[in-house]
Amino acid sequence: MSGRLVIAGLGPGSEALVTPEVSAVLAEATDVVGYIPYVARVAPRRGLTLHPSDNRVELDRARHALEMACEGRSVVVVSSGDPGVFAMAAAVFEAVESGPPAWRELDIRVLPGITAMLAAAARVGAPLGHDFCAINLSDNLKPWALIEKRLRLAAEADFAMAFYNPRSKARPEGFARALRLLQQTCGDDRPVIFARAVSTPDEEVRVVPLDRCLPEMADMRTVVIVGASTTRVIARAGAPFVYTPRSAVA
Amino acid sequence: MSGRLVIAGLGPGSEALVTPEVSAVLAEATDVVGYIPYVARVAPRRGLTLHPSDNRVELDRARHALEMACEGRSVVVVSSGDPGVFAMAAAVFEAVESGPPAWRELDIRVLPGITAMLAAAARVGAPLGHDFCAINLSDNLKPWALIEKRLRLAAEADFAMAFYNPRSKARPEGFARALRLLQQTCGDDRPVIFARAVSTPDEEVRVVPLDRCLPEMADMRTVVIVGASTTRVIARAGAPFVYTPRSAVA
Numbered sequence: 001m002s003g004r005l006v007i008a009g010l011g012p013g014s015e016a017l018v019t020p021e022v023s024a025v026l027a028e029a030t031d032v033v034g035y036i037p038y039v040a041r042v043a044p045r046r047g048l049t050l051h052p053s054d055n056r057v058e059l060d061r062a063r064h065a066l067e068m069a070c071e072g073r074s075v076v077v078v079s080s081g082d083p084g085v086f087a088m089a090a091a092v093f094e095a096v097e098s099g100p101p102a103w104r105e106l107d108i109r110v111l112p113g114i115t116a117m118l119a120a121a122a123r124v125g126a127p128l129g130h131d132f133c134a135i136n137l138s139d140n141l142k143p144w145a146l147i148e149k150r151l152r153l154a155a156e157a158d159f160a161m162a163f164y165n166p167r168s169k170a171r172p173e174g175f176a177r178a179l180r181l182l183q184q185t186c187g188d189d190r191p192v193i194f195a196r197a198v199s200t201p202d203e204e205v206r207v208v209p210l211d212r213c214l215p216e217m218a219d220m221r222t223v224v225i226v227g228a229s230t231t232r233v234i235a236r237a238g239a240p241f242v243y244t245p246r247s248a249v250a
Numbered sequence: 251m252s253g254r255l256v257i258a259g260l261g262p263g264s265e266a267l268v269t270p271e272v273s274a275v276l277a278e279a280t281d282v283v284g285y286i287p288y289v290a291r292v293a294p295r296r297g298l299t300l301h302p303s304d305n306r307v308e309l310d311r312a313r314h315a316l317e318m319a320c321e322g323r324s325v326v327v328v329s330s331g332d333p334g335v336f337a338m339a340a341a342v343f344e345a346v347e348s349g350p351p352a353w354r355e356l357d358i359r360v361l362p363g364i365t366a367m368l369a370a371a372a373r374v375g376a377p378l379g380h381d382f383c384a385i386n387l388s389d390n391l392k393p394w395a396l397i398e399k400r401l402r403l404a405a406e407a408d409f410a411m412a413f414y415n416p417r418s419k420a421r422p423e424g425f426a427r428a429l430r431l432l433q434q435t436c437g438d439d440r441p442v443i444f445a446r447a448v449s450t451p452d453e454e455v456r457v458v459p460l461d462r463c464l465p466e467m468a469d470m471r472t473v474v475i476v477g478a479s480t481t482r483v484i485a486r487a488g489a490p491f492v493y494t495p496r497s498a499v500a
Contacts, residue, residue: 016271019364024266058496084371086496090379093493097484104486110372112364114269121334122360129340131400133383133409141497150381150407157403159383234347236354243343246308246336247391 003069005106007089009082009113010041013200017114025076025111033065034078034088042078058088062095066103082115086136086164116223117162120195123205125234125241127193127225130248132160137167137174144174151178155185160228160244166218175224176215182226183210191233191242193225194218207233207242253319255356257339259332259363260291263450267364275326275361283315284328284338292328308338312345316353332365336386336414366473367412370445373455375484375491377443377475380498382410387417387424394424401428405435410478410494416468425474426465432476433460441483441492443475444468457483457492 006025011017026032031049032042039052053061062077069075079087089110096103121128133154139147154161167175182190188211196204196219208217210226218224230248234241256275261267276282281299282292289302303311312327319325329337339360346353371378383404389397404411417425432440438461446454446469458467460476468474480498484491 011269014271016274017269017362019261019267019269021264021266082368082372084368084376084378086379089372089376090493090496093375093379093482093484093491094495096491097482104484104491105488108491110376112267112368112372114362114364115368118332118334118362118365122332122339122362125343126334126339126360128334128384129336129343131383131385133381133404133407134378135381143499146498150409153403153407154383157383157400157407159400232343232347234343234354238355241343241346241354241358243340243347245344246340248396249393 002107003072003074005065005069005075005077005092005108006111007077007079007083007092008111009079010038011114012081012116012119012198017119017199019111019113022111022113028074029076030073031068031075032078033061033075038078038080058091059095062088062092063099065092066095066099066106069106070102079113082113083110084112085115085134116164116198117225119198120193120205120223120225123195123198124193124207124239126243127191127227127231128160128162128244129246130160130228130230130244132162134162134164136164137178138165138171139174147174147178148181151181152185155182158228160231161226163224165220166222166224167215168220172215175218179213179215186210186226187229191227191231193242194222195225196222207240252357253322253324255315255319255325255327255342255358256361257327257329257333257342257359258361259329259337260288261364262331262366262369262448267369267449269361269363272361272363278324279326280323281318281325282328283311283325288328288330308341309345312338312342313349315342316345316349316356319356320352329363332363333360334362335365335384366414366448367475369448370443370455370473370475373445373448374443374457374489376493377441377477377481378410378412378494379496380410380478380480380494382412384412384414386414387428388415388421389424397424397428398431401431402435405432408478410481411476413474415470416472416474417465418470422465425468429463429465436460436476437479441477441481443492444472445475446472457490
């Protein structure tokens with residue numbers, strides 16, 4: 001029997017956001033591979049081996065999963081959110097391309113999930129309702145100059161922007177620089193959404209005008225969404241709605 | 251009893267991609283509102299009234315849903331994909347902002363879904379595995395010059411790009427112009443993914459080098475993904491894998 005490898009998105013945290021397709025694949029897997037907190041979301045059962053691993057070992061983890069699939073096992077690599085958005089799918093295909101020829105003939109499938117920016121956007125309204133971009137603010141794998149160039153061009157294009165991995169203990173300065181750049185480029189009252197751990201018990205969401213944003217408002221569990229010039233805030237008794245209208249004037 | 255309004259994403263087509271959260275809300279709704287083919291995906295049952303409506307009446311549909319919620323009903327507006335990405339959520343908040351004050355105090359929630367670009371990306375690998383943007387190519391609600399400006403800036407930023415609504419019978423020319431612009435700006439062999447009706451029985455996915463793309467390869471049911479300069483194609487016996495590596499050099 002030949003093995004297979006599935007790279008599955010668990011969504012942002014709540015079980016109510018895991019697709020039935022992903023649940024079905026997990027129910028049939030022999031091995032689940034992934035970063036410790038994501039593997040911890042999979043219930044142990046007879047016949048299933050869990051392989052949790054630490055952060056920053058994505059390529060090793062991918063190779064281990066590919067090796068097990070080659071041995072005929074039914075392997076699921078789990079990611080939070082969507083596996084194709086700043087997550088494990090790209091790492092697996094990097095490993096495939098640089099690995100033995102047999103790996104590229106494996107049955108490899110990617111199952112999409114609810115990525116963090118969509119869950120975050122939904123919490124406040126529809127800030128990504130018009131053209132937008134998604135940028136990983138970590139400079140572990142790309143130079144900071146490239147991030148800054150993309151931020152400038154995204155502001156010029158008037159995209160709404162979603163930032164993944166905005167800030168970590170190891171990289172406290174990048175997000176501060178990104179905020180300064182945006183504060184110089186966009187209007188003071190541009191709405192910014194800080195959405196932390198959406199759909200988990202730790203969820204915190206706030207909407208802050210750009211000129212009052214502080215770097216400390218984000219950490220590695222936060223997705224940051226910056227509105228476009230057309231983005232609107234609807235004040236109300238409860239938390240405000242934030243949305244970007246469908247129409248735009250040049 | 252006060253009403254509520256939920257704007258729910260049904261995902262790209264397959265029932266296996268509808269989140270349990272959305273299924274639960276549909277099971278308790280009194281009224282479901284939406285574009286005809288999306289409402290047709292909701293099973294009729296006692297106590298549920300279906301309100302299908304035609305395309306291009308998004309604001310009327312949103313107002314109707316808000317009025318029913320004000321009357322105490324439990325209303326779900328259904329969108330395909332994610333309601334916050336070029337779909338009904340923005341239209342509902344446009345109606346809220348321009349409507350009577352009571353509307354903004356309603357209990358309104360958005361439930362995310364698997365948006366078309368993520369389902370399409372998953373089918374071929376991980377073409378959105380690095381920074382990317384999403385652009386609606388319809389010029390019904392924005393001038394074509396703005397679309398063209400965004401395409402140029404997105405190419406300069408070296409984003410992978412996902413295009414929604416690339417081409418319709420009423421707008422046959424726009425996508426042809428977009429392709430010409432990209433063919434002049436990006437390399438000839440930049441991989442382009444045409445993903446039509448992903449996860450439905452009509453699914454068709456192909457990967458075509460940019461210089462061999464034709465406007466006729468897309469229609470209104472197609473999402474088009476254009477790789478970044480770093481995007482890789484892994485040839486194999488089956489359909490190729492396409493992915494964008496996590497790392498990038500300026």
